[in-house]
Amino acid sequence: MLRPPETFATARLSARRPRADDAPAVLAAYANDAEVTRYLAWTPYQRVELLADFLRERAADWERTKTAPHYAWMLCLRGTDTPIGSIGLMPDGRKVMCGYVLAKKFWGRGMMTEALRHLLDWAIAQPDVDRVWAYCDLENSASIRVMEKAGLAREGILRRWHACPTIGPALRDCVVCSKVK
Numbered sequence: 001m002l003r004p005p006e007t008f009a010t011a012r013l014s015a016r017r018p019r020a021d022d023a024p025a026v027l028a029a030y031a032n033d034a035e036v037t038r039y040l041a042w043t044p045y046q047r048v049e050l051l052a053d054f055l056r057e058r059a060a061d062w063e064r065t066k067t068a069p070h071y072a073w074m075l076c077l078r079g080t081d082t083p084i085g086s087i088g089l090m091p092d093g094r095k096v097m098c099g100y101v102l103a104k105k106f107w108g109r110g111m112m113t114e115a116l117r118h119l120l121d122w123a124i125a126q127p128d129v130d131r132v133w134a135y136c137d138l139e140n141s142a143s144i145r146v147m148e149k150a151g152l153a154r155e156g157i158l159r160r161w162h163a164c165p166t167i168g169p170a171l172r173d174c175v176v177c178s179k180v181k
Contacts, residue, residue, distance in 0.1 A: 002091040002126060004071050006062065010114045014080075015073035015087065018059050022074055023052035026083050030103040034166055039137040040101060043165045058088075068092060075102070075115055087115050089123060096123045098134040100146075107142065116150035124179050133178035137164060144175050152177035 007016045030036045031045040045051045061069040070090050074083040085102035098119060102112045116134075123132045134152060136143035148154060155178055160171035 001065070002089075002096065002123075002128065004089055004119075004122065008073070008118060008122070009078060010118050012078055012111060013115055014076050014078050015115065016076070016081075017062055018055045018072050018074050018083075018086070020052040020056040020059065022055055022083050023048045026055065026074070026086075027051055029082075029084055029105075030101060033104055036101060036104050038166050039140040039143065039164050040166070041163065075111075085112065085115075087112070087119060089119060091129075094128060094130040096129055096132045098123075098132065100134075110149070112146050113149045116146060116152075120151055120179060124181065129181075131178055131180045133176060135162065135174040135176040137162065138173040138175055144177075147175075147177040152179050 007014070009015070027045055027048050031051055034044050037044050045054075058070060058072040061071060068091055070088055072086055072088040075085040075087060076083055084106050085100065087100040088098065090097045090099070098116060100112055100116060120132050123129050132152070133155075134147050135158060136147065138157060144154070155176050158174045158176050161174040163169065163171055
């Protein structure tokens with residue numbers, strides 16, 4: 001089973017496993033922001049307790065051995081321990097999907113591209129991984145740029161693939177990008 005490093009660092013970021021006590025900082029930084037969550041599968045969190053439960057589950061994923069884990073890291077500015085975003089890998093056999101979110105205050109600075117490139121390079125270098133991929137809403141042009149700048153190639157459009165509850169209940173079209181061996 002794929003086992004990524006529990007921490008990593010890039011030029012400007014450090015990444016570590018999530019903790020339930022991250023919830024107040026995550027809520028304040030991005031998890032309650034409707035603009036940040038606009039194209040995501042979840043609506044903005046209103047209660048810190050629910051977010052703490054989610055983070056507790058992501059932390060527990062690191063210990064799972066029988067089910068496919070969702071490896072999540074909290075992204076912090078290098079030299080700090082306060083989350084400004086999150087990135088994750090979801091292994092599925094020889095394929096690995098990536099997902100990410102970043103506080104609006106840090107958009108447009110290349111930080112998520114930096115983190116995604118690091119994990120993409122790590123994952124594709126693993127002998128048991130043939131494909132690393134990600135998707136985002138067709139209207140989320142900034143996220144499409146992040147994927148492409150990180151080294152993922154656009155493959156096409158997944159029609160009616162993903163729901164964005166902040167926008168509405170209808171399934172939406174998504175761009176899918178990947179890197180393969």
